Amino acid sequence: MLPGSEKNIAVIGLGYVGLPLAVAFGKKYPVTGFDINSRRITELKAGLDRTREVGEKDLRESIHLRFCDSAGALRNCNVFIVTVPTPIDSYKKPDLTQLLHASRQVGQALKRGDVVIYESTVYPGCTEEDCVPVLEKESGLRYNVDFFCGYSPERINPGDKVNTLTKIRKVTSGSTPAxxxxxxxxxxxxIEAGTHRASSIKVAEASKAIENAQRDLNISFVNELALIFDRMNIDTTEVLQAAATKWNFLNYKPGLVGGHCIGVDPYYLAYKAESLGYYSQVILSGRRVNDTMGVFVANKLVKLMIRKGHKIEGSRVLILGLTFKENCPDIRNTRVIDVVKELKDFGMQVEVYDPWASAELVFTEYGIQLLQKPGGQYEAIVLAVAHDVFGTIEFRDFTKTNSVIYDLKSVLPRELVDARL
Known part of the structure; x- marks a missing residue:
């Protein structure tokens, strides 16, 4: 028996995915927003969302939403939606630690007739093969007899204020037709944009995995073009602009591919394939190209500086942007860090300025002390992330006559920069 009209929803994990979902449901149903981070809960109760995905007004309008950090509060719920992170470990293997921990917490609160829905990105089969056994063990209940499951892949695009949660079509699935x-x-x-009901949980899981793997491969193609055209002394941006005049050309741009989705999800798909005896050729080759781009950028910068007569060791370099994408505070799996590390290995004094990122989180995660603001003159400046705020910077205030400006996002005036990615 599935829940009736009395829905009491728990959203487990209040990050970039969970909070907007909890807020949306909280305008209609009683919702318990649960997170193990007590500081996060305190901030949300005060109307502050450090991810900047949800404004104070939306939090106020979600009148049925309550926040808590006590797992005991989950016992009052009959619908559980799990939205915790699913990263990769240092060996690029799926790390299900947080997902399985959340499953244990849900299992301890699970009752007959309850529904558990997973939104965390996983490989096909993970929900039923890895999570359901945990739910059964912790609850003592039987899957598809006493409780039911579903999978609905998240489609949150951090920093995007146009394509928000309710405006993106949602894929759904369930463990039985009912x-x-x-x-x-x-x-x-x-969901204003409507839903698409997949035929099974595995199909829904696979749809999420290939969404990001496809984007990763498309970007890896243009990244490889950038590596080739650099040897030919051709401007990749100009090539792409010319090619884009054809109606069916996919106009992807080269860049550093990080974040919690595109730079992670392909490894989930490849891992599952490998467990079944198939070793990915295309997916992982694209990943390898994208993972080399930080080193390429750093070495390209060094070459440009040498041509302008700079002594590399001890040179001051300003990196503009550390988050994984523009106008977003998310620093998870940012590949800008690869550029920073490589330049430091050359003995350079690397300074990073990013007004969008949390200085505390950056120092905790990467050991980097963010600048409050740039100061003095730099031998080189690298625009790594295209935050809108960087468009107001007067670069001449921070450069010498022979300084190098490297635009990784191709957003600065062409006459201002020495090179674009």
Whole structure:
């Protein structure tokens, strides 16, 4: 028996994915927003979202939403939506630690008739093969007899204020036909763009994995073009602009591919394939190209500086931007760090300025002390992230006559920069 009209929803994990979801459901149903980070809960109760995905007004309007850091509060709920991070470890293997921990917490609160929905990105089969056994063990209940599951991949695009949660079509799925219909109806109540009901949980899981793997491969192609055209002394941006005049050309741009999705999810798909005896050729080759771009950028900068007569060791270099994408505070898996590390290995004095990033989190995660503001003159400046705020910087205030300006995002005037990626 699935829950009736009395839905009491728990959203487990209040990050970039969970908070917007909790806020949307909280305008219609009783919602318990749960996170193990007590500081996060305190900030949200005060109306502060450090991810900047949800404004204070939206938090106020979500009148049925309550925040807590006590797992005991989950016992009052009958719908559990898990939105915790699923990163990779140092060996680029899936790290399900947080997902399985959340499953244990949900399992301890699970009752007959309850529904558990996973939104965390995983490989096909993970929900039923890895998470469901934990739910059964902790609850003592039987899957598809006493409780039901679903999977609805998150499609949050951090920093995007146009394509927000309710405006992106949502894929849904359930462990039985009745559960699938019930879960689809639940999401249809908040998603303005509508829903797409997948035929199974595995299909829904796979759809998420290939979304980001496809983008990763498309970017790796233009990154490889950038590596080739650099040897030919051709401006990659100009080549792409010319090619884009054809109606069916996919206009991707080269860059540093990081973040918690594109730079991570392909490894989940490749891991599952390998467990079944298939070793990915295309997916992992694209990953290898993208993972080399930070080193390429650093070495390219050094060459440009040498041509202008700079002594490399001891040179001051300003990196503009550390987050994984523009106008967003998310620093998870940012590949700008690869550029920073490589330049430091050359003996340079590398300074990083990013007004969007949390100085505390950056220091904790990467050991980098962010600048409060740039100062003095630099031998080189690298625009690594295209935050809008950087468009107001007067570069001449921070450069010498022979300084190098390297624009990785191709957003600065061409006459201002020495090179673009």
């Amino acid at each position: 559960a699938a219909a019930w879960i689809d109806d639940l999401y249809a109540g908040i």
